[in-house]
Amino acid sequence: MANTTDTNTSTLPSTLPSPEERVEKLVETRLKKTESRRNFLKLMGVGAGTASVAAATGCGSSAPTSEEFFRQHYKKLTDADKQRIFKRIEDETFARTGITTHIADPPPLDGVEFAYALNLSLCNGSRRCVEACARENNLPDDPEIRYIRVMEMEAGSLDFEEATADYNHERVPVKDKFYMPVQCHQCDNPPCTKACPVEATWKERxxxxxxxxxxxxxxxxxxxxxxxxxxxxxxxxPQVPPHAINPTQSYLSNRPRFKGVVEKCTFCLHRTRVGRLPACLEACPTGARKFGNLNDPNSELRTIISTKRVFVLKEDLATLPRFYYFFA
Amino acid sequence: MITALFRFTTASIGAMLRGSRGYYLWVLFLLGWVALGGFAYTHQLRVGLSATNMLDQIPWGAYIANFTYLVGMAAAAVMLVIPAYVYDDHALHEVVVLGELLAVAVLIMCLLFVTVDIGRPDRFWHIIPVLGRFNWPISMLSWDVIALNGYLVLNFGITMYILFAKFRGLKPDRRKYVPFVFIAMVWAFSIHTVTAFLYSGMGARPHWNAAILAPRFLASAFAAGPSLMIIALSVIRDKMGFPVKDAALNRLRQIVAVTMLINLFFFFSEIFTELYSFKHHAASMRYLLFGLHGHNKLVPYIWSAMALDIFAAVVFITRRFYQNKMVLRLACGSAVVGVWVEKGMGLVIPGFVPSPLGEVVDYTPSFTEFCVSAAIWALGALIFTLLLKAAVPIELGKLRMATAKEAAQ
Incomplete structure (x- = not known):
């Protein structure tokens, strides 16, 4: 499973804003417009020009090409296959949106096992992680797909039935509530990969x-x-307007997706496997999110896990999540 | 042999094409539904599964609910096969081929319901062993693929062997097909068990994560399946002149009397365990029976289903009632519908409510889902009708190679 390319942002045209700038800008614009998503989309449409939005929607044609129809499972692709396929996807994206993207395939790093820790005492429910994640991973607003769901919990209870994800306040946090973001826990014993009848989803090293x-x-x-x-x-x-496309992409994470398939949080593997932090962490205004290598005894994550009283969700299911919560 | 097979095929198709005005109207009626469903499915292919009312919170809906129910109907053919082959029940032995043909038609419906449910039907080859990447033995869905297709091949093979032999005027060689009948007997239990394991293996869904699920699946299937057989055999007797003995119908009635009571008992056990302990995981059961946080779409359906089940059970065990043919057929219809609701939507949907993050979302099928589902039911009825149209005259000795040859000349 050798990687085809170690390249990341360095190969991108220098005219593009850095991913951080872009995420920041988009988060700012989005959070100021709390009225309605529709309104926001309209604004974006005006900004980008109706034509480009139409171009973005044009990718709805669904019949697979013969290359797509016969394309082999990721694990069977050779380096040459990957180069060809990535180029093809990049070209398609350019033809559709006029945006130059770059698709990489960073492999898992030797000796690294990622894990996440989230300080529930600090999380204020701002949902900036949700938006940053959406922009980073090219998630559509129409229909709205979000990998992170921030649950507003009743103080004194970890019962999700008493919680809501649809809160809408002028200011957060609200008294007597706390906030619990939930995303893929990258379980060590994942029930999802067991379920898949065609091995289309699996746990990486x-x-x-x-x-x-x-x-x-x-x-x-x-x-x-x-x-x-x-x-x-x-x-x-899924529809992503051209100006919102994150051009730094990888085959197994944030490249363009299409109808009829499943997707999920990948701990931003296109970032984290090349030494950067997940977008949700960088967007967090309170520093509640901590990410790192579980195998590195000097990592902040290891310190948290060994010194704080951490817990995992639904421990009784023995899914062994790599996502820890703690109050500190 | 090849010529005989060719004759068998042409004679069968010939039999399917000939019929009374009522027959043509019935076929046309079914074809109309199939066409409507075809249009609906093209729409769904174009826009994606957003044409349905499914959501991330309700990832499976009417399609998989129908699929689950129908797997049981297919398995229920074994309730004719066991008395016929193990207990030498002669009356049932005469109609056993019809039961197996019903299983063939129903299995095709099952496979269609899965096909319309998947997001990328163009990638069907990914699930073909060797050609694709078949996640066997870990994924329960891979077991289901083997179980269903294997059962389809077994039933189709057995019925075609018997009919083909009779068509040639020969006596089917028991040594050649009875071993397969016994394999199919065990296989029937496996298809519904594996389908139950799809659900009961989900630790994430406490409503299904119970050992009672597979036994309950079998009990309800063996109640609804033979009930449908009673209705089907009555119609075949009346409309197609096939001499179905009362003894056969009565044996089936005895079977459903027991299985329906067992089914109700299992369901009651489940309700008691969930509600008495009143643990958190009982939320799905509360949603199903009483509604949760003001969401109560399923409540009227489940209570109606239970009323239908209980009505059927009372008729099946009360001589005064079941001796009246109309009342018996009504009860059979109630069992078929009651179980359809109870283990279709009544089982699949509460598994998703509340969601793993406690959200309560209601679901009702969309118009597209309704049309596509209705079309698959119509197609199943059509396949069964056509199979019968050829099988009944062969079984009765009216359609034979010798006579077909004469007719051709």
Whole structure:
């Protein structure tokens, strides 16, 4: 499973804003417009020009090309196959949107096992992680797909039935509530990969559970199997307006997806495998999110796990999440 | 042999094409539904599964609910096969081929319901062993693929062997097919068990994660399946002149009397365990029976289903009622519908409510889902009708190679 290329941002044209700038800008614009998503989309449409939005929607044609039809499972692709396929996807994206993207395939790093820790005492429910994640991973606003769900919990209770994800306040946090972001826990014993009848989803060496979007048959058995509501199905063709496209992409994470397949959080593997932090962490205004290598005894993450009283969600299911919560 | 097979095929197709005005109207009626469903499915292919009312919170809906129910109907053919072959029940032995043909038609419906449910039907080859990447033995869905296709091949093979032999005027050689009948007997239990394991193996879904699920699946299937057989055999007797003995119908009635009571008992055990302990995981059961946080779409359906089941059970065990043919057929219809609701939507949907993050979302099938589902039912009825149209005259000795040859000349 050798990687085809170690390149990341360095190969991008220098005219593009850095991913951080872009995410920051988009998060700012989005959070100021709290009125309605529709309104926001309209604004974006005006900004980008109706034509480009139409171009973006044009990718709805669904019949697979013969190359797509016969494309092999990710694990069977040779380096040459990958180069050809990545180039093809980049060209398609350019033809559709006029945006130059770059698709890489960073492999898991030797000796690295990623894990996440989230300080519930600090999380204020701003949902900036949600938006940053959406922009980083090219998630559509129409239909809205989000990998992170921030639950507003009743103080004194970890019962999700008493919680809501649809809160809408002028200011957060609200008194007597706390906030619990939930995303893929990248379980060490993932029930979702067991469910898949075609091995379209699997756990990588660094613990990240990935999906081959070109192999998934869309049966949604993995969605049913996940105890954390972490998987998302593309019920229709996802639409990402050209100016919102993140051009730094990877085959197993944020490259363009299509209707009828399942996707999920990958701990931003296109960032984290090349030494950067996940977008959700960078966007967090309170520093509640900590990410690192579980195998590195000097990492902040290891310090947290060994010194704080951490817990995992639904421990009784023995899914062994790599996502720890703590109050500190 | 090849010529005989060719004759068998042409004679069968010939039999399917000939019929009374009522027959043509029935076929046309079914074809109309199939066409409507075809249009609906093309729409769904174009826009994606957003044409359905499914959501991430409700990842499976009417399609998989129908699929689950129908796997049981297919398995229920074994309730004719066991008395016929193990207990030498002669009355049932005369109609056993019809039961197996019903299983063939129903299995095709099952496979269609799965096909319309998947997001990328163009990638079907990914699930073919060797050609694709078949996640066997870990994924329960891979077991289901083997179980269903194997059962389809077994039933199709057995029925075609018997009919082909009779067509040639020969006596089917028991040594050649009875071993397969016994394999199919065990296989029937396996298909529904594996389908139950799809659900009960989900640790994430406490509503299904119970050992009672597979036994309950079998009990309800063996209640609804023979009930449908009673209705089907009555119609075959009335409309197609096949001499179905009362003894056969009565044996089936005895079977459903027991299985329906067992089914109700299992369901009651489940309700008691969930509600008495009143643990958190009982939320799905509360949603199903009483509604949760003001969401109560399933409540009227499940209570109606239970009323239908209980009505059927009372008729099946009360001589005064079941001796009246109309009342018996009504009860059989109630069992078929009651179980359809109870283990279709009544089982699949509450598994998703509340969601793993406690969300309560209601679901009702969309118009597209309704049309596509209705079309698959119509197609199943059509396949069964056509199979019968050829099988009944062969079984009765009216359609023989010798006579077909004469007719051709």
């Amino acid at each position: 660094d613990g990240i559970v990935v999906v081959d979007y070109n192999w998934c048959i869309g049966c949604r058995f993995c969605v049913v199997a996940c105890p954390y509501f972490a998987r998302r199905f593309n019920f229709t063709q």
